[in-house]
Each structure stands twice: as C-alpha cells, then as structure tokens.
Amino acid sequence: MNLRIQLVTILLLISVTVSLSQTKMTVIQEASLSIKGEKVGNWEGQDVFKYTLDNGLMQVELTNFGGIISRIIVPDKNGKLENVVLALENVQDYFTKNGPYFGAAVGRYANRIGTASFALDGETFQITKNNGENTLHGGVKGFGAKVWTPETYKKQGAVGVKMTYLSVDGEEGFPGNLMTTLWMELTSSNELKLRFESTTDKKTVVNLTNHSYFNLNGITGDVRDHELQIFADAITPGGPGQIPTGEIKLIAGTPFDFQTPKNLGDQLDALGEGFDHNYVTKRANSSELKKIAIVKHPESGRVMEVFSTAPGVQLYTANGFNSFAGADGKKYEKHWALCLEPEAWPDSPNKPSFPSATLAPDEKYVHEIVYEFGVEN
Template sequence: MIEEKADLTVKAEKVATWEGEDVFQYVLDNGVMQVELTNYGGIIARIITPDKDGKHDNVVLALEEIPDYFTKNGPYLGAAVGRYANRIGTGSFELDGESFHLTKNNGENTLHGGSKGFGVKVWTPEVYKSDNAVGVKMTYLSVDGEEGFPGNLMTTLWMELTSDNKLKLRFESTTDKKTVVNLTNHSYFNLSGIKEDVRSHELQIFAEAITPTGPGQIPTGELLEVSGTPFDFTTPKKLGAQMDALGEGFDHNYVTKRENSTELKKIAVVKHPKSGRTMAVYSTAPGVQLYTANHVRDFAGADGKIYQPHWALCLEPEAWPDSPNKLNFPSASLAPGEQYVHEIVYEFGIEK
C-alpha cells in the first residue's frame, strides 16, 4: 500500500475551445498521486504515481497537450468510449423487430460507437469535492440517431480520485427510446512509467472464459474456457510469456460475470515487479477486454516518447462485444424508465 497523508485538491484550467465548447484540463491531487483529466472525450490524460523508491511517473500512454487529442487520438488514449464500446458486427442490430444501421468505422463493423463516439465529444463539466475525494462530473447528451443509435441518451460520468489512491469512474445513462449502451474507459496502462514494454508485467484476470472471435474480431457466440490455454490468467502470469504462447498480442474479451448484476467485482490485478507499482481493477460489467496495444506503432506520445506495440495494456471493463446481435449474451439494451450504471475502480498501490 502507498502510505502517505492525503491532501485533496483539484485544479481547473481552460486550455482550448473545440466546436464552440470550452475544453478544460483538470488535475486531481491527493498528496500522493495525481490524475489529469479533460472534459474533451472524458479523457484520462495522465496518472502519476510513485514507485517503491518514491519516484513519480506517468503510467498511461498520453499525448503532450490536451489540444493534441482533438486530431491525434486514433488509439482512443484514455477516452470514454460509447455509445457502444468494442465492436458491433455488420454495423447493425435489431431491437423489438426494428433494424438499426450504424456508422461502420472498423471494416464492416462498428467500433467504439462509430466515427464520432463519446471520446471525441466535449462534455459539460462540474468540479466537486468531498471529505475523501475530488472529481469532475461530466454530462453529455447523445441525440437520437447519432451514429445510427436510437434514442436521446443522457449520460453522466463521475471521475474522482480518493484519499486512498483509487480512481473511480461511474457512468449513468437514461434514454427516451429503447437502445443499446456500453460505456467504458480506454486507458493504456504501463506501470513501469513507460520505460519499457509491458511484457514484464504480471497480470491476473478473475475470469474462467473468453468470448472467442471470428472474422473482424466479432464473437462467435460461444464461450471458451481458458484453462490449459494461453488465455489463462486465473493465477498471476507474466504477460510476455503468455503472449509468446499465444503467438501474438491479446485483444480478447474475458467473461468476469455470466449475467448482468450490480456487484462491484475485482476483475484484475496488474503488477510491475521492478517498480513495485500495482493496480487492481474493479467493475460492475460482465466482461473486460484485454488489449496489448498491438496496433500502436511509431506513435508520437508525450515526453518525447515513441510508442510501439505492446508498450501498454488496456483493461476495458464492458458488456460483451456484439451483445446486441447475440441473444445468449447478457443484454446491453436500455429502455425508457431504466437506468444504465457502470462503475469502474482503479486502485493503485506499491508492493516492495
């Protein structure tokens, strides 16, 4: 555990205007670690944490300045993604017998909500502070038909840093027409302080199955038990060794629950032995996508660093991919009068 006295502060600074809306940079500080956010895309821009020797480093892939995210964030670094995180096959689905056709931005499929998803929108922000947390509350109205999705979807996102080194996210959405919704954060973590790739990271995922995929990385509809396969992270494993066994990087959805529930469950633990940094991930969602930045190549990031494949890992808690087209998957639909809620917690620590 990181044991220092917390002193909670939040700083806000207007840094740009985008599409007529004010864009702010926020710095949440608890006296031990700092989190930099922006209301553009609900993006986590930096997470600065100490290692076992007290040295502070940023542990997420980042761009140099907030305005850089307007045009250079192809990999969705740190973004809030929606309306539907991950993929929807053929860019279409049916609800109650009505067909909906979405923007196709990933071959024949829709990825992370289409060509202009939540991660490129300016959210309406409000700073808040409590006895044990500082944060920013952001709201965004996705209008009926945006990227092809039905319903006016009102979403509120709380992003807060607590006195005990937890970064908590909470998405809440309501709609006036039946729709589908699946929201998450797309941070790329590297607990070394981005000094090396993530092959030396130790990873544990509390899931006994994945949703295997076919062409276009669309789930087949089956479940594959991970026991005896390179996908098995039920006990801590070196990420590099599992990647070697698989023969490639990971981009797979792990089944953390078999059905929807409100339980906030510990779904993963990441450790970087050399620095001593640790991160536990909790979520209420039924799945988590493990992605090892396979397609990030020669990418100019912050602090003069050039990011390459496998220089980060994403753990994206979410509904299962293509759930709107898989009746046997936990439902991702939302009806008027219902509320979508997804909580995510990233808990940072040190193991000496």
C-alpha cells in the first residue's frame, strides 16, 4: 500500500506528505494508540460492549453486537473531525432497527443466493428466504445480528478487538459448524483493518464482509459529489431478483465504468437508477491484498482507499432510503451513502463458473479488508 506513514517522533504531532494515486496528501499523525471499552447492554443473555479505537488522529467505534462499525471519525483538510459512516443513535438501536445492515459483519453468505438453495456433493440445502425467493446476507438473522465474543488487544502500531462467533450446523439452513474469528484494528497509519477467518466441520459455503455506508462529506447530504474509482473492468449483471445471470460483462464506456475516477452523480444520472452491482476485481480466488477502490470528496479533501483479498466488490448507493432515522437527529435520504462490500460474487454456490465460495473441513477461509484514510489538499 502506498499510503504508509512512517512515524518519526513518538508522541509528537508531525506533518508528512505522502503519495496517493499520484496526488499529494497531507496527513497529521500522532503516535498515540489507545482502546477503550464499555458495557452498553445485554442481548439474548450476552453482554454487549462498545469499543473506541483511537490513534491520535482518527477514531473508530465498534461493537461486538454484529461486529458493527458504528462510527469512523476522521479529519477533513482543515482538521475538522466528522463521522463518515451512516449509523444509528446508540448500540441498543442496532438490536432491532438495523434493517439496512449499517456497519455490520454480514454472513454466513454476504449478498444473494438464488432460490434460497444450493447443492454440495449432490445434497441440496434449503436456506432461509428473506429477499423474495432468495437469501440475502445470510438470512433472517445473520452474523450482523449476533453477539460475538470479544477480546481487546494491542500490538506494535495497532489496537483492536478480536471477536469470535460459532454458527452452528443448520443455522439459517447452512450446513456445518462454522467457527469465525474477526479481527478489527486501527493502525497508526490511519488504516482500519479487518480480517475474517473461518473453519468448518462439514462442507459449506461462506462469504463474509463488512457493510459500512460511507459518506466522506460528514453526512451533510448525498454522495453525488464524491469521486469514485473501482479497479475492475467487468460486472456480473443480474436478472430477476438481482441474481447474476452467469455472464461476466465488460463495462468500458458504460455508466458502470469507474476504471478511471468519475463523479458519482454523473454516473448515477447516466445509469438512470442507483447502483447495486458486483464488480469483478479478480477472475479467480487468491490471497493477494489488492487495491480495489478509491473514494474522494473534493470539498472536504477526505480520501479513502479500499483493499481486499476477495474476487469482487458490491457497489451500493443507498437507493432505498427515504427519511430513515439515523444518528445525531439526521434523516438519511436516497444516495446519502455508498457501500463498497468486498466479497465473493453473488450466487456463487449456484454458478460453477464463478470463483468458488465452498469451504471444506480441511481448509481455512480468509478474507482481509483494509480501509485507509487520508486528506488531499
């Protein structure tokens, strides 16, 4: 990653200039890392905590309920600190009001599985329908609505929370006891790093991601003025119910084309609708941590780079919001955020030509995501 910032003087504020995609950025960095946790509730007999990770420049709030990222507070080019992810007012609200999956760790299978079924080794599994005839984000009660077992940690250059969750055989219809560990950490280089690892005792399918809604203008309006670049030359177009047809469609010259930086509002106008599409960032599974997107807000100067090891990323532009009651008394409207959900391709269990999302007992599922924040002058 080309936004690495080398700390020069411990516990002092320093100003450094770094390169981001051949533009100049100035970042004020303090070599001070801390983590604070507090119990904020109880859900289904389990304690729920809120954690605040702080590196002296930016803060991240998260909770062990749903592995949810509830705040990311970063400065603009003038040093003004603002939250840049859509959120609910408090952690307790997430227990029953998080229909949009704000900030959640979604699974056991992120995105859609067509007909809410799939076959493994000749056996068909019927999973929970919660999106018409299909399954979305793991079913009625996926990973984003579960209490994870948390453990805080500190290491050189980072603080974080390690969370574990056991999804039992048959949960939402999925086979196998799936043990998942999620590391969520903030580094001294202004990176929010996520790492999912899963193992199973029976062949199953797994696809885990984070579902944060980003708005780099501090959530003061829609994201039409954001600039977006996605390092992908194709999408997997959807048919009825947004289930992929199986085609890999090249996008050069179309409204889907973000291979070079584009104004999001212009692309929305050209498309004539909102985005909710899977972009092909790799043609096959690999462990390579690849830069998949850059988001910029020219007015504030805020910049976010996204990296992932997954073969795809779902771009979603909050198409269905209509005065949704969010945090700080704000009403979230249509296109007030964009999601970049790194993940396996939708409906992969039913598309043999897609990169596989199957996990066997002798394998380990690993997915890494990095959100790296900076400021462009």
